[in-house]
Each structure stands twice: as C-alpha cells, then as structure tokens.
Amino acid sequence: MSSTTGSEARRQRLADTIQNSGDLRSPAWRAAVEVVPREDFLPAGIFQPDNSGKYTVWKPIRPDTPGYLDLVYEDQSWVTQLDGETIPAQAAGPVEGAPTSSSTLPSLVVRMLEELDVEDGMNVLEIGTGTGYSTALLCQRLGSQLVTSIEVDPEVSGRAAAHLKSAGYDPTLIVGDGLEGVPEQRFDRIIATCSVRVIPQAWLSQTAVPGGRILTTLWGWMDASALVSVDFDETGHGQGTVLPGMVSFMPARAHQAPPLPVLPDRAGTSRRTAVTGEVLGDWTARWLAQLAAPTAQRVQYSEAGGRRILMLDRESDSAAWFAEDGDHWTVSQTGTEQIGDRIEDVVERWTAAGSPDQSTFRVSVTPGRQTIVHPTLGSWDLPTL
C-alpha cells in the first residue's frame, strides 16, 4: 500500500466529494475508495490536456511534480497512454496523440460500481483493466479471487499487474480482446470501461442467468454513447435501462470506426430543415442520429458558406449533409440509403416530444437482436457485427 503522506486524507476527501455528488451511495464502496490509493496506479505520471491551441496537446506530469498528489485525487479522468504506446514518463514535453488508455474519473468508476449492484460472493468480469484502479476497487470490495479483468494492450496490462500486486491485490488478469470475454465461464456481473457498438455475443453467453447483469457504454461511429444496465432472465433475454448522464468511454479497439476516406463534395438537392447544428449538437439528438444511421460516421467542418455536418455511410455508399445557410440550415443527401431523411425524421419527432432524456429509453437484448426502445418514438436495432 502507498505510504505517501496525505494520501489517506485525500482518499477520504475524494470519498466525500463523490458521496456528495450522489455517485457514491454505499458504505461498502466508500470503504474501498478510502483504502485504494489511486497514486499507486499512476506512478508513471499522467497526461494533462492543453486545449489552448487548434489541436489538443498532452502535457506530461511526472509524479515528482509539486502538487501531483492533488491532481491524482481530483475527480478527473487522467490519460495514461497515447496512440497505443506513449506513456507520460516517455514524453519529454507536450505531445499530440489520441488517448488509448486512462484512469477513469473516480466518480464515474464508483457510480458504475454502485450500478453493478454486487453482493458478497458474486464474481465480476471487467473489460478494460487500464491502470488497474477500478480493478483494485473491485478486489477490495469482493476479494481478488472473484475478480477477472481483461486488457487488450499487453504493456498496459503488465503495468496494471505490477501495480495491483504491490498494492496487495491478486485478481485474474487476462491479456486479450475483452470482446471475447472468458470462454466457458459465467459471471454474475460484467462491467466494461471501454465502449462497444453492441453487446458482444460472448458476454451474453458468459452472463449468469437468471439475475446476471451487464453494465456497459453503447457507443457508435457518430461518437455518441449511452451507459446501459441490462439484467438477464432464465431464458437469457435481457431487459435494461439507459442510465442518465453524459457518459462516454474510449471504444473497444475492434469496434473503432474505419479511417475516413477523402470527404465527398456536397451533393443532392438541398431543402430547408429544422435540424440545425445546435440541435444535432445535443447529446441525445446526436445519439438518435446514430441509432437512425448506425453505420454512418459524423464529420463536422466549416466552409465559406458556414458549418457543415456530414453523415457518411461507407457501407451503403450514402451521405447526408446538414449545412448552415445564412440564418437557416438545409439537408441534402446522396446514395442508396436516405440517411438525411432518417436522421431528420427521428430528431424532429424527438424535438416535438419535448426532447426526452436518454434515460427514458430502454434496452432489449436477445441472442440475435439488440434494440433501443422508446415508448412513443419507436425502436432501433443496434448493428449486428
């Protein structure tokens, strides 16, 4: 365990903060937060984002930097790896890159652990070990022997293994694709700290029934997401809720969108639309657009005429442009699928219904079909992969 001066007091303050925000609700998880030292899982430093320029750059902060412990105990996500390789200890100064591993903000980690609704004796599979901090909380709460965690990146997993061991925990750690789960095993709870486009079949067959629960973020290629909690009955069918709040996680590596091609020029006949950039910027509207066109990618850019939001579906070779034109917006589309119409239809109906929150939607899961359902707006199948 960490012997860093002030760590214990900071852990208690962190527990107070996330208890006051309502994310930490039970004495058992509070006890875990008070015991597990987050700094033990961040010994190579963190990357702090600097958004002052055109592109985000990542400033490495080393553990010997004054105030490091205060940063560690902020309720913040800290990026710990860029582009699948660079860790803060290797960066001489600010660097560009895409985050590929992080320590998730503690309030979200704990909120998800609370939503998991574990009881003593339950076994848990975690997807996305990352730094190992959330794995350690699970071990502290349930005992290491009931915790299995999968991490796709061998170096990330290796570091987590060392840090868990020195903190006194000994869960089963697996290096591999978490989308495969652990064949031949059943878990009372599965929790993912990376997001997926659809719940992998392997997780469905590895969830204990009846009574098993999967907690994951469903994400898509428009970069919209929803945290869902799904409970399974004895037939293996799942019913779930979309939880409130704007929760996003880095996508599971195999579910990431393919690289974008050279963007096509705007085409098709433009007509006026009520679906403006502001409307499409709303968290739930963006997610509905993604449900309506699940294989389309979203690209936002500006031209001389104004802002453009392109929805580009390479699978059906279709595209839709929502475009600013003076004081109004237009939509145009090309290709075999009328994705502009589909997005406009659902977003307009959602607006007319009073813009209901994501938490008014439900999730239905069968072995062959996963559907997001709203009592009045309709239902949408998630992609089958």
Ligand SMILES: C[S@@+](CC[C@H](N)C(=O)[O-])C[C@H]1O[C@@H](n2cnc3c(N)ncnc32)[C@H](O)[C@@H]1O
């Ligand atoms: C947000 S981080 C995990 C945070 C972690 N639970 C913590 O508290 O530090 C997400 C992790 O998921 C991992 N990951 C991405 N795709 C994965 C996959 N298919 N299987 C397992 N892990 C994956 C990433 O390498 C990354 O380390």
